[in-house]
Amino acid sequence: MVFFVALVIVLAAAVFVVSFGGDWAISFSPTSIEDKIQSWGHWGVIGSIALMILHSFVPFPAEFLAIANGMVYGLVWGTVITWFGAMMGAFLAFALSRALGRPFVAMVVSQRNWHVIDKWAGEQGWQVVFLSRFLPIISFNLVNYMAGLTSITWWTFGWTTGLGILPLTFLMVMLGDRANMLPWYLWAMFIVIGIAMWLALRFHRTTIARQRSSADNGPG
Helix, strand or coil: HHHHHHHHHHHHHHHHHHHHHCHHHHHHCCCHHHHHHCCCCCHHHHHHHHHHHHCCCCCCHHHHHHHHHHHHHHHHHHHHHHHHHHHHHHHHHHHHHHCCCCCHHHHHHHHHHHHHHHHCCCCCCHHHHHHHHHHCCCCHHHHHHHCCCCCCHHHHHHHHHHHHHHHHHHHHHHHCCCCCCCHHHHHHHHHHHHHCCCHHHHHHHHHHHHHHHHHCCCCC
């Protein structure tokens, strides 16, 4: 039953975006997303949530959507809408992964990420899930699928995801809400943080690759 509900919601989100999205994806940016959400009128909230749901299945920079929500709905409601959509997408991906297992995940996750899944599955405590959300070195989508393959409970997955993604969600929405008011040094700080996170991600992936290579080669 959970599987069918999850599938219906995902398909409904896809149909909504395809039917009303137009050609804005050609110039995917916070400004173009803001214009499209505003053009949807009262349907804008549903459209934004639908996009966040699809983000769990079709990778795109959800940070742009969070910034656009800040531009359109302000800090409070922009955060609520972005967070709710992200949680919906996370739960749906988690549900499909748990219901269909590794064959489904194999269809949506590239082969090069399977060693990350296998390693992560052996460390399935709430601390691992929370840190994966709070410090998004591993992609949001990948964590959803990986968690579905473990024995972690729905409750633990929910609260670690909800709390873990909230700070970054708030920050991205605030950037949109106050885009014209932030001084240059804050923008510089955000750029530095972004570069640092990118370097951390590169280092993490390189370390994982080296460990995997060492394990495959065995002791010399």
